[in-house]
Amino acid sequence: MSQLERTPKDVARQSSIFIGVMGAVLTFAVLWLTEAFELWAVAILVGVFLEEISYFVIYRAVEKFIDHRIKILYKTISKLKGGDEQSIKMDEDVVEIANQDVMEWAEDQIKEITLLRETDSFRKDFIGNLAHELKTPLFNIQGFILTLLELGLDDPEINRKFLSKAEKNIDRMTGLLEDLDSISKIESGVLTIDPEPVNIVELSNDIADNLERKANDANVNLKVKNTEDFTVICDPQKIEQVLSNLLVNSINYGKNGGKTRVRFYDMGEVVLVEVADDGIGIREDDLIRIYERFYRVDKSRSRHAGGSGLGLSIVKHIVEAHGGNLHVRSTFGEGTTFSFTLKKV
Ligand SMILES: Nc1ncnc2c1ncn2[C@@H]1O[C@H](COP(=O)(O)OP(=O)(O)O)[C@@H](O)[C@H]1O
Numbered sequence: 434m435s436q437l438e439r440t441p442k443d444v445a446r447q448s449s450i451f452i453g454v455m456g457a458v459l460t461f462a463v464l465w466l467t468e469a470f471e472l473w474a475v476a477i478l479v480g481v482f483l484e485e486i487s488y489f490v491i492y493r494a495v496e497k498f499i500d501h502r503i504k505i506l507y508k509t510i511s512k513l514k515g516g517d518e519q520s521i522k523m524d525e526d527v528v529e530i531a532n533q534d535v536m537e538w539a540e541d542q543i544k545e546i547t548l549l550r551e552t553d554s555f556r557k558d559f560i561g562n563l564a565h566e567l568k569t570p571l572f573n574i575q576g577f578i579l580t581l582l583e584l585g586l587d588d589p590e591i592n593r594k595f596l597s598k599a600e601k602n603i604d605r606m607t608g609l610l611e612d613l614d615s616i617s618k619i620e621s622g623v624l625t626i627d628p629e630p631v632n633i634v635e636l637s638n639d640i641a642d643n644l645e646r647k648a649n650d651a652n653v654n655l656k657v658k659n660t661e662d663f664t665v666i667c668d669p670q671k672i673e674q675v676l677s678n679l680l681v682n683s684i685n686y687g688k689n690g691g692k693t694r695v696r697f698y699d700m701g702e703v704v705l706v707e708v709a710d711d712g713i714g715i716r717e718d719d720l721i722r723i724y725e726r727f728y729r730v731d732k733s734r735s736r737h738a739g740g741s742g743l744g745l746s747i748v749k750h751i752v753e754a755h756g757g758n759l760h761v762r763s764t765f766g767e768g769t770t771f772s773f774t775l776k777k778v
């Protein structure tokens with residue numbers, strides 16, 4: 434056993450043996466000098482007696498000392514850890530064990546702090562993105578209204594044009610606020626689904642129509658492919674959120690001249706809805722993280738800068754709240770396909 438692995442019990446035993454042997458040797462010496470060597474058995478007795486007494490005394494002293502010291506140590510770390518009362522075992526390497534516990538505690542602390550820091554920087558980024566995302570449409574609306582006030586009003590054509598532009602921006606803000614609302618509902622666990630029979634092909638077509646301009650601006654060809662109609666049980670507002678998030682992503686992370694296809698597959702009890710693009714794709718390392726709240730893959734790669742990274746975490750929650758599964762396949766540089774299932778009526 435090395436010096437480091439000695440238990441307190443070993444220390445007490447070894448010290449007391451040393452004292453016992455010394456006692457016995459001294460007694461032998463005294464007996465020898467006083468020429469009473471025939472009483473040698475006394476020396477052995479003295480040795481054994483000394484060894485036992487000193488073992489008892491040293492054992493208690495060491496125990497008390499360590500107990501006191503280590504308890505203070507555990508009190509300090511358990512204040513934060515909420516740990517249990519630690520009792521001292523004299524036949525274990527208590528110092529080493531305490532050392533390990535402290536190391537573990539320190540690691541926990543570091544992890545906790547790192548997590549707090551990450552959450553904090555997430556929040557900061559999030560608020561920054563949010564402010565930016567809200568400011569842009571608000572400034573636009575302000576601009577349209579000012580123009581109307583200054584020169585429009587008399588010309589009904591200009592009125593209509595500017596009001597509809599303002600309306601589009603209000604839509605954008607509403608969308609963002611809805612995302613925030615969803616996130617806070619998901620966070621507080623009160624996301625409710627109001628299911629009803631929905632023609633999912635029709636719904637997808639409506640959403641694609643709404644996004645037509647955005648797709649054209651990005652030069653992405655957006656098409657809903659259907660051979661037959663499917664009626665599913667779902668909350669139309671929520672599924673609209675899912676589809677528009679996936680479609681907007683396919684536009685934002687698509688390539689110039691790319692295409693996005695929405696397809697439906699009959700799978701017996703469920704319909705598989707697929708949104709496939711031929712855009713920038715997602716690396717395998719990032720693929721497992723995209724559902725994380727606020728997670729965005731390297732912003733510089735996409736043609737689009739603003740997102741908050743909330744979309745997919747909302748999408749995943751909504752799909753799962755419907756009892757479905759969200760699935761993603763992607764090849765970096767080639768494209769991405771998201772799919773999810775919905776129950777048929
Ligand atoms: N169709 C896609 N093609 C490539 N990357 C995608 C696609 N959809 C999502 N991503 C990546 O996943 C990240 C998270 O998406 P999302 O949660 O919708 O947040 P946001 O769109 O606000 O950035 C995006 O930032 C993007 O990097």
Ligand SMILES: [Mg+2]
Binds near residue numbers: 682
């Ligand atoms: Mg998105």
